[in-house]
Amino acid sequence: MQNSQEVQSATAALRAALEAASGAFSQPFGAHCISCGSTEKNASPIGLILGTGLSGLADRLAERVAVPYADLPGFPASSVDSHVGAFVWGRFPTACGEDDDVPGRPVLIQQGRCHLYEGRTPAEVCMGVRVMAGMGVKTLIITNAAGALNPTFDAGSIMCMTDFINHTGHSPLVGCNCDQWGQRFPDMSMPFDAELRALAMETSAKMGLRLERGVYIGVRGPEMETPAETRMYRQWGADAVGMSTVLEVIAARHMGMRVLGLSCLSNKNLPDCMTPAPLEEIILVAAQAGKNLGRLIRAMVTKL
Numbered sequence: 001m002q003n004s005q006e007v008q009s010a011t012a013a014l015r016a017a018l019e020a021a022s023g024a025f026s027q028p029f030g031a032h033c034i035s036c037g038s039t040e041k042n043a044s045p046i047g048l049i050l051g052t053g054l055s056g057l058a059d060r061l062a063e064r065v066a067v068p069y070a071d072l073p074g075f076p077a078s079s080v081d082s083h084v085g086a087f088v089w090g091r092f093p094t095a096c097g098e099d100d101d102v103p104g105r106p107v108l109i110q111q112g113r114c115h116l117y118e119g120r121t122p123a124e125v126c127m128g129v130r131v132m133a134g135m136g137v138k139t140l141i142i143t144n145a146a147g148a149l150n151p152t153f154d155a156g157s158i159m160c161m162t163d164f165i166n167h168t169g170h171s172p173l174v175g176c177n178c179d180q181w182g183q184r185f186p187d188m189s190m191p192f193d194a195e196l197r198a199l200a201m202e203t204s205a206k207m208g209l210r211l212e213r214g215v216y217i218g219v220r221g222p223e224m225e226t227p228a229e230t231r232m233y234r235q236w237g238a239d240a241v242g243m244s245t246v247l248e249v250i251a252a253r254h255m256g257m258r259v260l261g262l263s264c265l266s267n268k269n270l271p272d273c274m275t276p277a278p279l280e281e282i283i284l285v286a287a288q289a290g291k292n293l294g295r296l297i298r299a300m301v302t303k304l
């Protein structure tokens, strides 16, 4: 079942709330720093979805306006404590320094998300992506916390997703196709944008930050993986496992967005020496890795 009416209402409410709160928002997508190499295509806001333990990234923005999901009709809140429920609009500083006269790149941040394991439908899980598309977002950065399956990846490191396996058993595109969103059988030969991935690798290398590359497998959860499942996912070619992201990427690609996916690897899942990964530990490690992730995203956004 598609929810285009609900998406339209939530988008209209978000736009109205941002316009009411911020004079800057009435001309949000036009002004952008010429010396950063911006062109017309750069005028739209960058979308950013912040996952478990990563919400802090939305705190340091110029002209920051937050709109709680509860103010948007029909927009699903997350029942997970570590997920703040708000859209945040603002600007990251430009690459030109702290010049107050130069407006930074606008960003629209989804601070927290809902999940299938909360009993949410695929349409609800993807509502944020579809609202962002309605707000003019064409480039989307999706983050999450994930368990490392690749034994060479350390907990606390960051992985740039090169591809994904959708093992949730769901698709947000089931049902009548919504033609204004995209085509019936969208291509998935390159779910993550090659240019954005290259920029992430180049930027992290310049910062001296190690960025792993790998395949993310999305599962429904909420239970963590057994050793046998962990072994199987690794044999399938996955490097990290998590309970979000894949449906959002499908919805974003369906709508023609360019997508970058970054995972904070909060724990290691090794089938022959499994140890419990409690949520508190996942949040703590993701928040630590999130500091580096924040630096990387800030450095990248001005170049997009």
Ligand code: HPA
Pocket (backbone or CB within 6 Å): 145, 146, 147, 148, 224, 225, 241, 242, 243, 266, 267, 269, 277, 282
């Ligand atoms: N498995 C599934 N989801 C996760 C994990 C994990 O090990 N770590 C963080 N999110």
